[in-house]
Amino acid sequence: MQSLASVQALVFDVFGTVVDWRSGVARDAGTFLARHAPGTDPAAFADAWRQRYSPAMEEVRSGRRPFTRLDVLHRENLEAVLPQFGIDAAAVPPSELDALNLAWHRLDPWPDSVPGLTRLKRRFIIAPLSNGNIRLMLDMAKRAGLPWDTILGAEVAQAYKPTPEAYLRTAEVLMLEPAQICLVAAHNGDLAAARRCGLRTAFIPRSTEHGPAQATDLRAESNWDVVAADMEDLAEQLGL
Amino acid sequence: MQSLASVQALVFDVFGTVVDWRSGVARDAGTFLARHAPGTDPAAFADAWRQRYSPAMEEVRSGRRPFTRLDVLHRENLEAVLPQFGIDAAAVPPSELDALNLAWHRLDPWPDSVPGLTRLKRRFIIAPLSNGNIRLMLDMAKRAGLPWDTILGAEVAQAYKPTPEAYLRTAEVLMLEPAQICLVAAHNGDLAAARRCGLRTAFIPRSTEHGPAQATDLRAESNWDVVAADMEDLAEQLGL
Numbered sequence: 015m016q017s018l019a020s021v022q023a024l025v026f027d028v029f030g031t032v033v034d035w036r037s038g039v040a041r042d043a044g045t046f047l048a049r050h051a052p053g054t055d056p057a058a059f060a061d062a063w064r065q066r067y068s069p070a071m072e073e074v075r076s077g078r079r080p081f082t083r084l085d086v087l088h089r090e091n092l093e094a095v096l097p098q099f100g101i102d103a104a105a106v107p108p109s110e111l112d113a114l115n116l117a118w119h120r121l122d123p124w125p126d127s128v129p130g131l132t133r134l135k136r137r138f139i140i141a142p143l144s145n146g147n148i149r150l151m152l153d154m155a156k157r158a159g160l161p162w163d164t165i166l167g168a169e170v171a172q173a174y175k176p177t178p179e180a181y182l183r184t185a186e187v188l189m190l191e192p193a194q195i196c197l198v199a200a201h202n203g204d205l206a207a208a209r210r211c212g213l214r215t216a217f218i219p220r221s222t223e224h225g226p227a228q229a230t231d232l233r234a235e236s237n238w239d240v241v242a243a244d245m246e247d248l249a250e251q252l253g254l
Numbered sequence: 255m256q257s258l259a260s261v262q263a264l265v266f267d268v269f270g271t272v273v274d275w276r277s278g279v280a281r282d283a284g285t286f287l288a289r290h291a292p293g294t295d296p297a298a299f300a301d302a303w304r305q306r307y308s309p310a311m312e313e314v315r316s317g318r319r320p321f322t323r324l325d326v327l328h329r330e331n332l333e334a335v336l337p338q339f340g341i342d343a344a345a346v347p348p349s350e351l352d353a354l355n356l357a358w359h360r361l362d363p364w365p366d367s368v369p370g371l372t373r374l375k376r377r378f379i380i381a382p383l384s385n386g387n388i389r390l391m392l393d394m395a396k397r398a399g400l401p402w403d404t405i406l407g408a409e410v411a412q413a414y415k416p417t418p419e420a421y422l423r424t425a426e427v428l429m430l431e432p433a434q435i436c437l438v439a440a441h442n443g444d445l446a447a448a449r450r451c452g453l454r455t456a457f458i459p460r461s462t463e464h465g466p467a468q469a470t471d472l473r474a475e476s477n478w479d480v481v482a483a484d485m486e487d488l489a490e491q492l493g494l
Binding site for chain 1: 325379387388389391392395396402403404405406409410427428429
């Protein structure tokens with residue numbers, strides 16, 4: 015852990031790494047689908063909704079669209095995904111779509127997340143470096159008891175990962191050199207982008223993030239500074 | 255408390271309202287002055303340093319200077335104030351000035367702040383809406399145990415109070431109407447600016463913020479939505 019000796023802040027990917035977005039979204043979508051498209055698999059709906067996540071952010075990353083918070087992108091993606099499941103978006107009251115959109119604010123943490131973060135907080139500044147917006151992260155943290163010191167990420171940086179600015183502006187706000195910050199993520203691509211910006215890296219596999227048949231990010235694909243089994247193991251390895 | 259029925263977030267002025275900046279700065283300045291200007295009253299030094307706070311921000315508020323975080327303004331003000339006490343800034347190692355500048359990160363809360371905030375957090379989103387930068391607020395909160403849900407304020411809004419944008423951008427980030435947010439402050443002027451933006455207002459007097467001879471902000475100067483004796487009384491009045 016030599017390389018982490020100067021680290022003062024741990025920043026976290028959240029969707030997948032800290033919380034189980036697929037089950038959470040499927041749970042809330044289930045109630046919705048029972049009314050509007052009975053027989054639909056809620057997990058398939060969650061996957062289809064999530065599939066539009068990166069392309070929507072790409073509009074912002076590319077500069078074609080000014081920075082737009084994730085709640086807005088999620089809401090647009092929700093309307094776009096409904097026809098795939100035979101639902102006429104215009105026939106659903108907007109308030110019902112607004113309510114379903116908040117499913118992303120109500121995700122459950124993996125069992126090790128809260129105890130692990132609580133331990134890590136003793137020595138490090140801990141904050142999300144997520145593409146989720148501040149209010150989304152706030153609602154999620156209050157509901158789940160995630161003990162963040164503050165909320166950082168795309169909305170503070172006004173840039174979506176893996177754009178370098180998302181990492182570099184976070185370092186600037188923390189008044190730290192990139193090497194004094196470690197990104198914790200379940201995604202090799204996120205870690206690779208952070209490393210290119212000079213951050214330290216910690217990988218935690220989340221092998222069921224995408225369901226039982228997950229084929230990606232099952233293991234560390236580079237020599238990340240730390241590879242931990244889960245958040246408690248990370249705390250353990252960092253001597254906490 | 256009718257007017258607070260729809261409030262979802264409490265945002266707080268911090269210097270003076272949540273923490274006792276004068277004693278904290280004087281404590282750290284004391285050690286410094288013993289070396290460089292023996293016999294100087296540390297509280298007078300704290301007052302002189304603080305006196306340059308608002309004029310420095312005014313450069314940003316007026317648009318003459320781009321947004322610059324408070325740590326930078328404090329550091330410039332420190333160098334500017336030294337000659338007033340017969341200290342040659344150029345003769346002091348910069349690292350010593352950097353260390354003294356962090357006095358603002360190490361301020362103690364008033365005795366009622368942590369217990370009051372802890373109670374208020376049960377029902378409300380609680381966050382600083384301070385002119386202090388994110389890292390300053392982070393260090394202060396970790397040292398003092400201030401249980402913020404997140405850190406908001408000037409650096410997130412990129413605007414200094416009492417500029418309207420400081421309040422309005424905070425509402426935007428919280429995805430709330432201004433009337434769903436209440437500013438808690440010991441300063442009538444801050445509350446007046448917040449009210450002009452549509453926020454609810456709560457006044458807590460801090461009659462020794464400026465020392466024993468304080469003459470300003472001793473009482474509520476308008477019909478603020480709540481007037482509380484301290485943070486615990488505020489929790490009490492809000493039914494927590």
